[in-house]
Amino acid sequence: MKKTIFAIASLAVLFTACKKDPDEEVTPTPSTPAATTGSISLNFEHMVDTNALTLNTVNYVTANNDTVYFTKFKYYISNIKFTKSDGSIFSEPESYHLIDEATVASKTFSVANVPFGNYTAVSFMIGVDSLRNVSGAQTGALLTTNGMFWDWNSGYIMAKLEGHSNQSGASTKDILYHVGGFSGTNNVLKTVSPSFNGSTANVSSTVNPEIHLSCDISEWFKNPTTINIATLHTIHMPGTSAKTIADNYADMFSVEHIHN
Amino acid sequence: MHKKLNILFLCIIIGFSCSVDPEIKPVLPVDNIRQVVPEGWPAPVYAFENNPLSEDGFALGRALFYEKMLSRDNTISCGSCHQQFVAFAHSEHKFSHGIDGLLGNRNAPGLFNLNWNTSFMWDGGINHIEVQPLGPISNPVEMDSDLNAVISKLSSSNKYRQLFLRAFGTDSINSQRILFAIAQFQGMLYSYNSKYDYYKRGETGGEMNAQELSGYNLFVQKCNSCHKEPLFTDYAFRNNGLSMNSILQDTGRAHITGSAIDRFKFKTPSLRNIALTAPYMHDGRFNTLDEVLEHYNSGIVNYGTLDTGLQNGIVLSLQEREDLKAFLNTLTDYKFLNDERFREPN
Numbered sequence: 001m002k003k004t005i006f007a008i009a010s011l012a013v014l015f016t017a018c019k020k021d022p023d024e025e026v027t028p029t030p031s032t033p034a035a036t037t038g039s040i041s042l043n044f045e046h047m048v049d050t051n052a053l054t055l056n057t058v059n060y061v062t063a064n065n066d067t068v069y070f071t072k073f074k075y076y077i078s079n080i081k082f083t084k085s086d087g088s089i090f091s092e093p094e095s096y097h098l099i100d101e102a103t104v105a106s107k108t109f110s111v112a113n114v115p116f117g118n119y120t121a122v123s124f125m126i127g128v129d130s131l132r133n134v135s136g137a138q139t140g141a142l143l144t145t146n147g148m149f150w151d152w153n154s155g156y157i158m159a160k161l162e163g164h165s166n167q168s169g170a171s172t173k174d175i176l177y178h179v180g181g182f183s184g185t186n187n188v189l190k191t192v193s194p195s196f197n198g199s200t201a202n203v204s205s206t207v208n209p210e211i212h213l214s215c216d217i218s219e220w221f222k223n224p225t226t227i228n229i230a231t232l233h234t235i236h237m238p239g240t241s242a243k244t245i246a247d248n249y250a251d252m253f254s255v256e257h258i259h260n
Numbered sequence: 261m262h263k264k265l266n267i268l269f270l271c272i273i274i275g276f277s278c279s280v281d282p283e284i285k286p287v288l289p290v291d292n293i294r295q296v297v298p299e300g301w302p303a304p305v306y307a308f309e310n311n312p313l314s315e316d317g318f319a320l321g322r323a324l325f326y327e328k329m330l331s332r333d334n335t336i337s338c339g340s341c342h343q344q345f346v347a348f349a350h351s352e353h354k355f356s357h358g359i360d361g362l363l364g365n366r367n368a369p370g371l372f373n374l375n376w377n378t379s380f381m382w383d384g385g386i387n388h389i390e391v392q393p394l395g396p397i398s399n400p401v402e403m404d405s406d407l408n409a410v411i412s413k414l415s416s417s418n419k420y421r422q423l424f425l426r427a428f429g430t431d432s433i434n435s436q437r438i439l440f441a442i443a444q445f446q447g448m449l450y451s452y453n454s455k456y457d458y459y460k461r462g463e464t465g466g467e468m469n470a471q472e473l474s475g476y477n478l479f480v481q482k483c484n485s486c487h488k489e490p491l492f493t494d495y496a497f498r499n500n501g502l503s504m505n506s507i508l509q510d511t512g513r514a515h516i517t518g519s520a521i522d523r524f525k526f527k528t529p530s531l532r533n534i535a536l537t538a539p540y541m542h543d544g545r546f547n548t549l550d551e552v553l554e555h556y557n558s559g560i561v562n563y564g565t566l567d568t569g570l571q572n573g574i575v576l577s578l579q580e581r582e583d584l585k586a587f588l589n590t591l592t593d594y595k596f597l598n599d600e601r602f603r604e605p606n
Binding site: 133134136138139143144152154155 | 385435
């Protein structure tokens with residue numbers, strides 16, 4: 001099948017390459033079988049406690065009473081899986097998504113080819129699985145030009161939060177949390193499954209559901225470890241500090257509602 | 261296999277379509293671009309699995325290796341500090357001068373047989389041959405650039421758009437394609453035709469004299485546990501008893517792992533082509549092999565992470581040192597040094 005499509009495509013390239021041929025026949029469109037799959041959209045809304053995140057201009061107060069504004073918030077979501085009511089699991093292939101507060105389009109994406117059915121749960125990894133951290137040059141969301149790859153100590157930055165606080169112990173008064181590490185004791189990868197709270201996402205020929213998730217940045221600074229920005233302001237390599245923050249942010253996602 | 265044929269077919273089609281400028285030829289015609297696993301060697305770590313070797317991919321990688329646009333101010337290429345005539349080390353440079361004349365703090369190693377490396381750089385911080393170039397490209401004292409800037413420069417070059425088109429089927433340029441192409445060039449830097457190799461393979465040109473053979477015996481007894489044949493390294497991180505340079509304070513592997521047991525450990529370098537790659541050690545502190553051997557003989561310092569095999573140094577008589585050097589000289593691969601495929605393209 002693939003070979004046939006390829007051959008047709010190649011012929012099409014060959015024939016259309018140089019000039020328009022008025023006698024050229026239109027390539028017949030193969031008949032489409034009845035669909036058995038749809039899609040599920042995921043939408044991420046970034047919050048700080050109950051307030052929507054606004055970069056650069058709005059101050060927020062952390063659990064430690066530090067006042068901070070944020071300038072950058074980016075993270076990877078990977079290995080998305082949906083569980084159907086019958087217990088079967090759909091895993092998105094090549095499931096790597098980079099979400100960036102500064103790019104509105106990145107905060108909503110659609111998972112395609114999801115079999116029809118009622119889904120009761122979602123799970124995903126915060127970050128990029130260890131295999132892709134050791135597999136060389138990647139493409140798509142994993143391109144090294146996305147500002148999420150350490151070039152001197154190979155590996156992805158799983159999540160990145162930057163900002164500014166007068167309480168920061170850094171001379172620049174900045175905070176810079178680049179959280180990464182994929183192996184051994186430095187592993188910060190978290191697989192989470194925010195609850196649907198009894199709702200379902202029902203994929204059918206007429207419905208492509210949308211799951212709205214809230215992502216609360218205040219969680220980076222608390223539970224289980226309250227972060228004091230005076231002493232922990234800069235993280236730029238794997239290690240204990242990165243693990244502390246990842247343990248904190250593991251519960252930053254919750255499902256707000258599902259549109260069917 | 262089908263995929264390869266498909267790609268080949270597509271390349272042929274594109275080759276005949278209107279978009280390729282016939283005036284622009286590949287940098288230099290190359291042949292014999294294929295993976296090599298010399299007789300008796302282990303399987304390589306990297307076998308171009310997701311990055312199929314091609315003449316056009318290699319030609320692009322070769323052009324990029326010598327391309328100064330990789331640096332912020334277009335003054336430094338990979339080839340600036342990795343010179344073929346010294347096995348892609350930096351001749352007579354303890355540290356290389358990067359952008360704005362700034363000096364690095366580690367000696368540029370020779371580049372060959374990289375497909376067997378389990379990690380890259382003296383501290384092993386880089387875990388895959390394909391992402392290795394990101395280190396020097398972004399290092400503020402080397403090229404001080406980033407791939408977004410490089411992509412933008414390359415994209416405005418007709419020559420490079422053609423080279424990417426030939427290598428990948430379209431002229432779009434992204435970091436994966438740049439890194440794939442450089443990995444094809446760097447991965448093709450095979451060095452396996454020294455006198456030692458001819459000797460091991462029983463080929464013409466491999467006749468060792470008595471002194472070289474004596475040196476080989478000494479090597480097997482005293483050096484081979486770390487500089488393991490046939491690659492002449494075990495790729496492990498070891499503290500070989502160098503005193504710390506108090507200005508650089510380079511803790512080596514610990515810089516990557518953050519672990520005290522890795523302090524002052526550096527990756528065991530290969531001894532292939534060692535006669536040409538002076539100065540020696542991670543900081544280029546020794547100018548000659550005599551100084552290196554004297555270090556092992558009498559200069560070992562123990563900061564607590566000293567390699568277990570070096571607790572008593574490696575005691576060598578003057579005659580033994582001469583024999584050992586004679587053997588080390590047989591590790592020079594003149595075919596590699598003169599291989600036209602690896603030269604800077606015109």
